[in-house]
């Protein structure tokens with residue numbers, strides 16, 4: 001008997017939205033700070049555009065691949081667990097009932113009640129009862145890995161587009177300010193959104209994510225300045 005702690009990926013609407021917010025966060029921070037480093041090293045506009053677009057595409061593909069692999073392996077694991085459980089139920093019904101009874105006893109029910117509950121739930125839907133109370137799966141429908149990877153890639157692109165648009169729309173002299181404003185504002189809004197979705201307090205969530213944005217921008221800005229001076 002073993003149990004698995006599942007990260008709930010996309011298992012309901014809320015998780016979809018939270019994953020989308022995280023993807024956008026990622027796109028915004030990584031592309032902005034990369035462009036900040038290049039901009040403070042005095043790169044040409046052409047280099048900045050190329051860097052921004054390359055970062056956007058590379059990041060989107062990386063997010064898609066990561067999400068695809070993660071959701072696929074999660075659903076493989078769940079499927080294997082359920083298959084194993086279904087096999088056991090078919091071939092070892094008695095032992096499975098004892099197992100379920102023990103689970104409820106360990107959760108605090110007395111012997112008689114634990115057995116009653118185990119029998120009732122086994123009659124109702126044995127596989128569901130084992131999936132939920134033994135393996136810890138609350139629902140047996142897993143996410144589609146392709147859908148999950150498109151959602152992650154798409155939200156990364158949305159986040160990365162903000163600094164790329166800065167390069168297109170702003171004069172070169174105001175890029176450093178532009179990246180900072182767009183990134184910190186964007187991160188603040190995304191932090192607010194994710195706090196709302198997760199039912200968390202808004203101010204600490206916003207402060208946290210904005211601080212990380214500042215760290216990323218300052219770090220890459222300094223690196224660009226140091227190496228830009230040396231090279232140029």
Ligand SMILES: [Zn+2]
Nearest residue numbers: 096099130134
């Ligand atoms: Zn079982």
